[in-house]
Every structure is written in structure tokens, then in C-alpha cells.
Amino acid sequence: MNAPTQEITALVGREVYSNNGVFVGEVEDVRLNLDDVKVTGLALHRVNHDLFGERARGSRGVIVPYDWVQAVGDVVLVSDIIERLRKPEEEEENEVAV
Template sequence: MASDPTPVTDLADKEVFTADGARVGRVTDVIVDLQAEAPVELALADVTERTVGGLPASAAGVRVPFHLVRGVGDVVVLRSAAHEAPLPLPGGRDDGGDGDGEAVDDDDDPIV
């Protein structure tokens, strides 16, 4: 599989949608594994509550593991439809993820 030549800086401010077109939010940051030189997560703000579900009052947004990204163009499209997506996802100022202080992705592996 060929790598995507899109620079991670081009992801900033892109809208994020599920595979069935439900808006999730807007990319505010990209978390990158510097050793692997690969994106790990997208940090989203301006989150659509009806798509994501209830967020803690202190949440600044959500984080989406990059392996859930289906494609990047004018917008970012996730692999899952809204009803299939593992949302809400960990993220925000005070939210550590699953309640134990560690963020987790859909495989229950700690996200670092």
C-alpha cells in the first residue's frame, strides 16, 4: 500500500466525518510517533455532540486513532459509519480516557 503524501500539517482545520457522512469535528492537532514517523491520533475540537455522544463537561474535544482514518481529501473520512464508530473517544483537558488515567483505543491498548 502506497503511503499518503499529504503532510500532517495539511490536516489542521479539516472537518472529520464518519463513513456515512455524519460530522464528527474539526482537526486541531495531529499526534505523531516521531520514531516511526507516522501519525498516531487526530485531536478534534468543535465536536458534534449528536455524533460523538456525551462528553464530560471539561472535555476540550476527542482524539481519534489514526488507524480509523479511511481517507484524507478536502475532509477526513473515518472507516466507520456513525452507528458503528467507537465513539465517544477519549480526549479533552481532564479526560484520561477510560477512567483509569490512560487513554485507550478500540483495541484497549494504551495510547501514548
């Protein structure tokens, strides 16, 4: 028996979270490889600027590689690698000395 198929347009509008529960953004579009007939990325808007910092400021959004997608349901779960995109100097600036 084949797995049920789903329209890729059904991804549009779904919220994206890391598998740790951190909000990443909302799917605005999908990136396709027409030669291989497969989804290669998710174009996100309303992104979490705490994750993407200056890289996402002034842009329409970001593209997350589809390889990072862990699960698709009511929301899209992506690998927690997305949480490690912040540059080390950005983390240091946000740390509070105790």
C-alpha cells in the first residue's frame, strides 16, 4: 500500500518550529527541483529574528533546506540545527554576566 500523498501547496501557511519547539517562521512558498521532481527548500516569512539576526532583516524571508524537515503535520518540524545559525559573537552579546 502506498503512503498517502499531499499537495505541496498544503505546506503554504503552516508554521515552522524546531524539534525543540522554537518558532522559526511560516511557510510562504516551496523551492522545487523540477529535474528531480522534488522539494528542495521551504521559503519562510514572518521569521524569528532571534534565530536569523541581521541575515533576515530587510529581506522577505529565508529558505530552509528541505533536508532539515523532520515532520509535516499541522505544523512543520525542522532539525534543531536551525537554532545554531546564530553567530557566536551574537550569542556573546546577548549573554548577561552574573
